[in-house]
Structure formats: C-alpha cells, structure tokens
Amino acid sequence: MSKPLDGRVVAITGGARGIGHTTARRLVALGASVAIGDIDDDALEAAAAELGTSAHHRVDVTDPASFAAFLDHVEATVGPLDVLINNAGIMPVGRIVDEDDAVTKRILDIDVFGVIIGTKLALQRMLPRGRGHVVNIASLAGELPMPGLSTYCGAKHAVLGFSDAVRKEVRGTGVHVSSVLPNLTNTQLASGTTGMRGFRQVQPEEVADAIAGLLTRPRPRVRLTRVAGLLVQAQGFVPGP
Ligand code: NAD
Numbered sequence: 001m002s003k004p005l006d007g008r009v010v011a012i013t014g015g016a017r018g019i020g021h022t023t024a025r026r027l028v029a030l031g032a033s034v035a036i037g038d039i040d041d042d043a044l045e046a047a048a049a050e051l052g053t054s055a056h057h058r059v060d061v062t063d064p065a066s067f068a069a070f071l072d073h074v075e076a077t078v079g080p081l082d083v084l085i086n087n088a089g090i091m092p093v094g095r096i097v098d099e100d101d102a103v104t105k106r107i108l109d110i111d112v113f114g115v116i117i118g119t120k121l122a123l124q125r126m127l128p129r130g131r132g133h134v135v136n137i138a139s140l141a142g143e144l145p146m147p148g149l150s151t152y153c154g155a156k157h158a159v160l161g162f163s164d165a166v167r168k169e170v171r172g173t174g175v176h177v178s179s180v181l182p183n184l185t186n187t188q189l190a191s192g193t194t195g196m197r198g199f200r201q202v203q204p205e206e207v208a209d210a211i212a213g214l215l216t217r218p219r220p221r222v223r224l225t226r227v228a229g230l231l232v233q234a235q236g237f238v239p240g241p
Helices: 018-029 041-051 064-077 101-129 150-169 188-192 204-216 230-234
Strands: 009-013 033-038 056-058 083-086 132-137 175-182 221-224
Touching (some): 009 064, 018 033, 018 041, 018 204, 033 064, 041 056, 101 132, 101 150, 101 175, 132 150, 150 175
Parallel strands (some): 009 033, 033 056, 175 221
C-alpha cells in the first residue's frame, strides 16, 4: 500500500534525539527515506540503529563544509534532497547580563548561522530541480518575549525573519520554505528550565505530526501552542536547579 511520503528524501539536522529524532521516526513511518545528521556521534549511531536507517552522518551545522558534506552524503546514499529540516538547536537559560560571550556566540552560531547555511546549501540543490522544501524549526520564542531566554529569543526571531524573506525570494520556483514554532516541548533541551507558568508543554510527537502535515501541505508558518492566558507571556522562563 502506498504511503503519503513514499519516495521523498528528507534530511534532518539534530536528528539524534528530541524533536529531530521523533520527526525522523514519524516520517519513516509515512514512507520517507530519512537521513539524520548530528554533532553527537554516540547518540547519532543509536538513533540511526533505532530508526533502521544507514543514512546518517556527523554534522556540525556551524561549519559550512561539514553541512555540505552531510548533504552530499545524503544525495549519494539516498537520492536527490527533497526536504531539509533545519532542526539542530540549543537553548541555554539565563539573564543576558550574566551570559558568557562564548555562550551568546554559540547560540547565534547554531540557532541562526546553522539555519542560514543549511537553507542556502539546500536551495542550491533544490532550485535547479524546481522542487524541494526547507523547514526551519523556530520557536514561539521567535514571536514572544521570554525573559531568561533573550539571546535564544533573538535567534529565533532571526530564523523567522530570514525564513520569511527567503520564502519571498523563491516564490514561484517550486521550492517551499516553512517555519515551525513549537511551544515548550518535552525534550532534553527544555529540561534545564522549570517551564513557563501558564504554558503547557507539547510533546515531540505533536511537533513531528505538524512537520509531517507541512510536507504534504506546505504553509508559511505552523504554531504549536497551548497558552492558558496572555499574562503568562511576560513571566518568562525560570532557570532550573
Ligand atoms: P534536543 O536538545 O533534544 O536536540 C537537539 C539536537 O541538536 C541534539 O541531538 C544535539 O546533539 C543537536 N545539535 C546541537 N548542536 C548541534 C550542531 N552544532 N550541529 C549538529 N547538531 C547539533 O532539542 P529539541 O528540543 O529536540 O530541539 C530541536 C529544535 O526545536 C531546536 O531548534 C529548538 O530550538 C527547537 N525548539 C525546542 C523547544 C523545546 O521546548 N524543546 C521549543 C521550541 C523550539
């Protein structure tokens, strides 16, 4: 029996755990040929074994040569890239006045530069073929001010602005660019916070479902939010113990 994503070649960064790994599992179930890339070698091996995919490759999204090698590996072993999901990200918690400069730079390197480089490399492959889809995982933090996550908020605002501009650049080419804005999601990344009062966590499976939906029906932005009330938006993240 045919499946909705049969024949689609999907590459996911940060695919060794959390939202990336859960999405990989979901897309494989829908018939896609999925390749995962991650900077964590051990987690990558384990995730690939669990998924039953040999298409995995170490990638550091902050290094353009490493990113290009990942996509080259995907195209050589699986086929022409249909979808890139720029998912790798970090979210250190803390007030900006106390933040180490190296941490600030690392957030921008992974969460912004990595997404921009990944989008560029994917478009260079997709535009000549007149088809493809780049999905950038942003965050609700890209639309809402979240004290305690200032640099991360700035990074995710940048991802949304960048994605919106690129979407206009490629309009009419057959290539799509989308953003996904999850609320706080139950993964290791969010484990350093005690959460945001009034926001209920979503599960990585719900984010994976939203991404799967995007691949069959492209839209500019998808939000995953369960907000109890507007007041909570200003309360911010509380650093965990
Ligand atoms: P996670 O920490 O569980 O997984 C992130 C993965 O990215 C890890 O496997 C990690 O090794 C990998 N990674 C980190 N730096 C990398 C690099 N330089 N190159 C390649 N891989 C790298 O996090 P998650 O919660 O699954 O987050 C995935 C994405 O979703 C991130 O972009 C995050 O900002 C976004 N997001 C998460 C939440 C949340 O609350 N968990 C909410 C909104 C958005």
